Amino acid sequence: MMVMITHLLLMTLVLLLVMMMTSSTLLMIIPTTLDDDAPSALVMMMMTMMMMVMILILMMMMMMMMMMVVVMMMMMMMMMMMMVDGGDEPLPDSDDNDDDDDDDDDDDDDDDDDDDDDDDEG
Numbered sequence: 001m002m003v004m005i006t007h008l009l010l011m012t013l014v015l016l017l018v019m020m021m022t023s024s025t026l027l028m029i030i031p032t033t034l035d036d037d038a039p040s041a042l043v044m045m046m047m048t049m050m051m052m053v054m055i056l057i058l059m060m061m062m063m064m065m066m067m068m069v070v071v072m073m074m075m076m077m078m079m080m081m082m083m084v085d086g087g088d089e090p091l092p093d094s095d096d097n098d099d100d101d102d103d104d105d106d107d108d109d110d111d112d113d114d115d116d117d118d119d120d121e122g
Contacts, residue, residue, distance in 0.1 A: 048078065
């Protein structure tokens with residue numbers, strides 16, 4: 001009985017962790033991919049849900065502390081995947097900003113040339 005009670009407590013903790021993970025991934029994925037990469041966001045959500053279901057099935061099959069260690073490792077891997085995906089998305093925007101800066105520099109050069117012409121006329 002004590003083993004069953006502790007197992008139920010562990011399962012509830014894991015379910016809470018799963019809910020936290022899914023909610024955080026929803027908050028991280030959906031705002032960044034509203035129009036462009038909506039299918040990829042759906043695929044990521046399906047992958048995360050499948051991973052959580054597999055973890056829960058393993059927990060139900062084997063009641064061991066080693067399984068808790070494996071679950072924590074899987075959680076860390078999923079968090080790393082989410083962080084990497086979040087880091088890849090803003091890169092094109094930064095490139096666009098760099099291009100804009102280059103255009104501004106060109107405009108400044110043109111302004112300098114105009115100033116030189118004015119000096120020659122004076």
